[in-house]
Amino acid sequence: MTTIKLKIDGHTIEVEKGTTILEAAKKINVKIPTLCHHEDLCVAGNCRVCVVEVKNRHRLEASCAVPAEEGMDILTNSAKVRNARKDIVSLLVSEHNTQCTTCYRNTNCELQDLAAEYNVDGNRFLSVLKPNLSIDKSSWSIEKDDSKCIRCQRCVRTCAELQHVNALTAANKGHEMKIATFMDLPFNEVVCTNCGQCVNRCPTGALTERRYFDQVWEAIGDPNKHVVMNTAPSVRVALGEMLGYEVGTRVTGKMVTAMRKMGVDSVLDTDFTADLTIIEEGNELLTRLKKVVKDGDKSIKLPMITSCSPGWVKFIEHMFPNHLGHLSTCKSPQQMFGALAKTYYAEKKGIDPKDIVSVAIMPCAAKKYEANRPEMNSSGYRDIDAGLTTREFGLMIKQAGLDFKNLEDTAFDSIMGESTGAGVIFGATGGVMEAALRTAYAVVTGRKVPFENLNITPVRGTDGIRAASIKIEGCLPEWNFLEGVELNVAVAHGLKNARVIMDEIAAGKSKYHFIEIMACPGGCIGGGGQPIPTNAEIRAKRTKAIYEEDMGKPIRMSHENPEITQIYEEFLGEPLGHKSHDLLHTHYQKRHRH
Amino acid sequence: MLEISEIIQEKVAEHGRERKALLPILQSIVNLKNYIADKDMVQIAEALDISAADVYGTASFYSFLETEEKGKYVIRVCKSITCEMKGKHCVLKALEDTLKVKLGETTHDGLFSLEQANCLGLCDVGPAMLINEQPYTKLTPDSVHEIITEYRNKVK
Amino acid sequence: MANNQLKRVDIIFSPYSVAPYEILRLTMHKEKSDVINELIESGLRGRGGAGFPTGLKWKYLAAEQDSEKYIICNADEGEPGTFKDRKLLVEVPRKVFSGMAIAAYVTGAKIGFLYLRREYRNLIPQLNKELDIFNESAKKFGLDFKISIFSGSGAYVCGEETALIESMEGKRGEPRNKPPFPIQNGYLGKPTLVNNVETFASTSMICRIGADKYKALGTDDQHGSKLFSISGDSPKEGVHELELGMKISDFVEEFGDGDTKAVQIGGVAGFCIPRKQFETSIIGEGNTTGGATMIFNSTRSMYNVLHNYLDFFAEESCGQCTPCRVGTQQLLKGIEAVKSGKKPASYLDDLIKLSKTMQITSKCGLGQSVTNSFASIIENFREEMIY
Known part of the structure; x- marks a missing residue:
């Protein structure tokens, strides 16, 4: 060196x-x-x-x-440096829509901070903000407001370098230079996966998630509505950042209390449907393996790939439309939750499903889009009425005037509030794989997966793609056909890595049986709906918190969740059964690539 | 007429299925029909395995790579200072009069688009313009009429 | 005119040697290091405007160990007021290609490109004819070097060498961060030499007449001859080859129309010299020039001139860096506001200050050089900006 x-x-x-x-x-x-x-x-x-x-x-x-x-x-x-910087910040301000008070990023804006730091005089230069810029609200997930754009191209680089989607580009030159989609088409017409990573890295309010919290407040205030909220695993390890806590603090109990105090009728947990996903997806995997290994069925696609991440799902629909057969047909935990909230939950609680408003609090921007996919209405209603980001939810807590830090810790409501450590780790890259292996191994062999404390460390970590293989030995009689099989699995996060995995599959060179793919770097803890800013250190701390939460759970394998046993006994019947098929599984569609 | 896919094939053969083939492809399409259509860009993106947004972002950077439909003949009048000093305004006015369009528009018959361009490198013989790639220099309102008439006759 | 130091020379446009590419053939008998040293000795500086010593640039490329190197001739002259490269490519393309080939010989590059601005597309057929002769000659001489034409697509900023390279790679012509410089990391990441058309033509002429003879031209600190593109209020518009070292007054006397009020030297990126400063040298301190010289007489409004320049810069900035993208718009809007009375005259001083910030903070030469014409016009023609 x-x-x-x-x-x-x-x-x-x-x-x-x-x-x-x-x-x-x-x-x-x-x-x-x-x-x-x-x-x-x-x-x-x-x-x-x-x-x-x-x-x-x-x-x-x-x-x-x-x-x-x-x-x-x-x-x-030096004076020379300070003067130059002040000029540059002043220039950016002169090109900017300075209606900060009405901006979603007010008080969390890098340009605003710098303008304040350098005490920029707004009258120093003339405004060169382009008149008549309209805000693109065509997408369910992401809003683009060019009047707030400082053309730093972080979004362009994010979309290109981290996600290999390249939905955004710099277009034109000179004073006309701007950030654009293909032909400046609206977001909902282009290849955007809604992952929201650009939103996480936008220094200003040019790219934000579409907000739906006003509708949620409306529903909460409506006495005829029964509002059910479910929160994703990674929300509880990141929400605290918006409310005065150190990065990596778990605030599960306070979060639950806050929802209750806000007037939510039932505070439930997406982790429950994460556990349910493991049962359905695990069985789907075992069924595919059986058909391939035992029956030699050539129509069955392996590897099977997870479908929890809606950004990833849209990515494969756009980029690899001829390989959709590899996707698990399982809905994501959010959508399973929605479908059950207006069927199973409604039935159990004796509430008319038309009066239920189901709200999902997610680390994600793509979940908003997912909730609005036309096919996501298997309950007979819109399964999820609103998907909010961690950021929106943090803002709601502030709006409610809650003294968050001094709230007591309380537990989720029942039913659909019970979860295991396996459901929790869905929030970090590798978590779905680990949860699936914990259950699948137990189902097939009757024994615990051979890793200390159930911690399957080879699938954890931050490498973009991680592979592991587990030899299946000592199968129960009905799974004999798997005896001695080396189960090859892989985990990828960030769509750039998803593309590597898919290129292998498309070339017929994939050696894997089962792959977990998450659209966002780090998995959901780094999701496009998480508090801003993000970087590797922040993501590592959130991940650590996720695994702590797992270790703190009395039950750490999805199939041991008593509410899961209950729902199969009382409602679903059996995994991959008729009702599951109707409510918990879905289909995908081919999309164009521009 | 050459198909877009043939152009792409030919240029990919020459430059490889690489990003560096992009501008030669875009240029060839512009030479063919004066602009690059949305669907052409999608096709190019597919052929080079890059995103359509990148193709658009690149094309829109360059003033000769139009992404909106243009006439058969694109007239680009030089607006740099020396041409302006030598009477560009009168030339432009004459063009607008004879073509019956404003700057930035295309004639109804789809024959001419009237544009301005930055320096054409003909400063010693201004005012100057290009019609497609053909330069015309020392323009006067009269010469402009003659040139346009010539083009019109050529088509007839 | 006894006092007039202006001297015309006729080197660059002098007739070709008898056999095609004879200079190249003869030069290939010399030691490579001798050729480079001769170039260094000649004092030749890049003729595109930036003025880097050409021989040194070649020496650096020769020292690069990579087996893949590129020679690019920058024929993207887009500076308003510049048209010398066009004339060179029309009249003496052989000298340009010879220069490129000599560069290839001494540096080991095997591939060359002529990056030809889109506006000169109509020259391609005749240039290709000459390239056929060249490529054949090179083969005959045993030089493994081929030149082809890469057509630009219409962007002034691509005259900046890293933007030019980006554009050749199929991207937006946005200048790169430097370092690394193209000599180490250029086209496709390989060592790349980018020189202007006139520079290559000059190198082949230096190889023909020798460094001593070339160096004898001009003055002690400005060697050789230079092409000037002369336009504007001049009865002698066109390209003229002149010895370096003349005063502006000499120049105006020769080329002006008798009523010259100001001379823009070095194109719009250069300086605007008012009558009161005509006694200075045409290439003064830090005043290197691509040779674009526009002459304005007393009927011209310098406000209109500056407005035209700024309009150009605001359009042709690549748009990526803040000072250039927004600064150019501010300068343009700013002078409009002063002219219309919306801003006080003192705002002009704020704008000059801004242009100085652009000079020290912009990413590339485009934004860095706007202040040259801006400050020199405002300072010397302030009244015209206000009333």
Whole structure:
């Protein structure tokens, strides 16, 4: 390793060759402001906010893009630097819709912070904001407001580098330059998967999720409506960030209390339907394996791939429409929940399903779209009436004026409120796989999966694609055909990695039986509906919290959830049975690629 | 007439199924019909295994790669300072009069689109314009009428 | 005119040697390092406008270890007021291709491109004819180097070498962060030499007449001859080859119409020189030039001139970096506001300050150079901006 020495604001520092000035400054706790820079993305160097002065150079250098050189003498806060930065922030403001008070990102906006820090004078320059920009609200999931865009291209890079979707591009040039979809078509007409990763990385309010919380408040206030809320596993490990907690704090009990205090009629858990997913999907996998291994049925597609992540589902529909047979037919836990809320739950509670409003609190932007897919009405009603993000939900708690930190911890209501640790870990990449293996192994062999504390560590972690194989030994008689089979599984997160997996499948070279794919980096804990900002460190802390939550659960295998046993006994009959087929399974459609 | 798919095939054969084939493909389509249609972009994206948005984003960067339908002849009048000094405004007016369209429009018969362009590199012989790729220099309102008449006759 | 130091020369457009590509053939008998040293010795600087010593650039490329290298001739001259490259490619393309081939010989590059701006598309058939002759000659001389034409698509910023490379790679012509420079990491990530058309033509002429003879032209700090594209209020519009080192007054005397009020040197990215500064050298301090020279007489409104420039910049900025994308719009709107009385005259000073910020913070030469014409016009013709 070659190192170089340089000076930053008078401090001499030694760094590895290739380190940027920005990274070097960070090492000695010198904060340089940035806008287009994002840790998850490649360097753009286009906003120019991070400029610094290098002695003996007339021009300033963009610290995010310029590597430190031996002997550099850098000033990060000279008058020349401050004046230039102020000019640049002023220019961005002059191009910006400065109606901050009505912006969803008010108080959580990087441009606003910088404008305040540099005390930008709004009258310094003339407004060059383009008149008559309309907001694209065509998508169920994502809103695009060009009047708030600072053209940093973080969204473009996110969509390209992390997701390999490239639904967004920079278009035109000069003063006409803007961020656009193909032919500037509305979001709902293009290849967008609704994953919302662009929203997570947008420094301003240009890209936001579509908000539905007003309708939810409306329903809560309506005495004739019975509002049922379910919250996804990863919400409880991230919500606290919006309410004054350190990243990685679990707030499950307070979250449940908050919902109750907000006036929600029944506070239930998506983790319950996560457990149910494991039963249905596990059985689907075993059935496919049986048909392939035992019956030699060539029409059955392996590997089977999970379908919990609606961003991923839309991705495969657009990008690999000829391989939809690999997707599990299981609905996602959100949609299973919705279908059961207006059938099983309604029946048990004696409530007319037409009066039930089912609301899902999700870490996700794509869940909004999923809830509105036309086929998601198997209960006879819209199965999920509203899908909210963690961010919207955090805002609702603030609106309700709750002193969140001082709320007591309470438990979910019943029925459909009981869950296991296996349901919880759905929130992190690898979790669905781990939960499925815990149950499938137990079902097939009658024994616990051979990993300490049920923690199947090979499928955990942050590598984009992780593979494992488990040898099945000592099968129960009915599963004899699986004796000695090496079950090859893989886990992928981030759609760029999904594409790698799918390219293998399309080429007929996939060696796997079962694959978990999550659209978002890190899985749901890094979902497009989670609190902003996001980075690897934040995602790691949320993941840690998820596994803590799992360890804290008395039951950690889905098939041991008593409410699951109950629902099969009292309502569904059997996994993959007639009712399951109607309510818990779905189909997919081919989509175009632009 | 050459099919778009043939153009793509030919350029991919020449440059590989790589991004660097993109501009040659777009240019060839523009040479063929003066603009690139939505469906052409989708087809190109598929052929090069890139996103249609990327094709659009790239095309829209360049002023000669039109993504909206244009006439058979695209007239680009140079608007740089020297051409302006030499009477570009009168030339433009003459064009608008004879074509009966405003700047940015296409004639009803689909024959001519009237555009402006930044420097054409003909500053010593301005005012200048291109009709498709053919340069015309030292324009006057009279010469403009003659040139347009010539094109009209050519079509007849 | 005894005092007039303006000297015309006729090197670049001089007739070809008898046999095609004879200079190339002869140069290939020389040691590669000798050729490079001769170029360095000649003092030739890039003729596109940035003025980097050409010989050094070649030396760096020769030192790169990669087996795959590219030579690109930048014929994307889009600077308003520039048209010399067009004339070179029409009249003496052989000299341009010779220069590229000599570069290939000394650096080991095997592939060359002529990046031809879209506006010059009508030249392609005749250039291809010449390229056939070239490629055949190169083969005959045992030089493994082929040149083909890459047509631009209409973007001024692609004259910036990294934007040009991006564009060749099929992308939007957005300039890259530097470092790395194209010499290390250029087209397709490979070492790449990008030189202007005139630069290549000049190198082949230096190889023909020798560094000493070339160096004898011009003055001590500005060697050689230079093509000037002259347009505007001049009875002698066109391309003229002149020895470097003349004063602007000499130039105006020769090319002006007798009523010259200002001269724009180096195209719109250059400086606007008012009459009171005509006694300075045409290439003053930091005043390198691509040779575009526009002459304005006293009937011209300098407000209109500046407005035209700014309109150009605001359209031709690639749009990726803040100071250039928004700054150019602010300067344009700003002078309009002052002219219409919506902003006070003192706002012009704020705008000059902004243009200086653009100079030190923009990503590439486009945004960095807007201040040249902007500040020089505002400072020298302030009244015209206000009234």
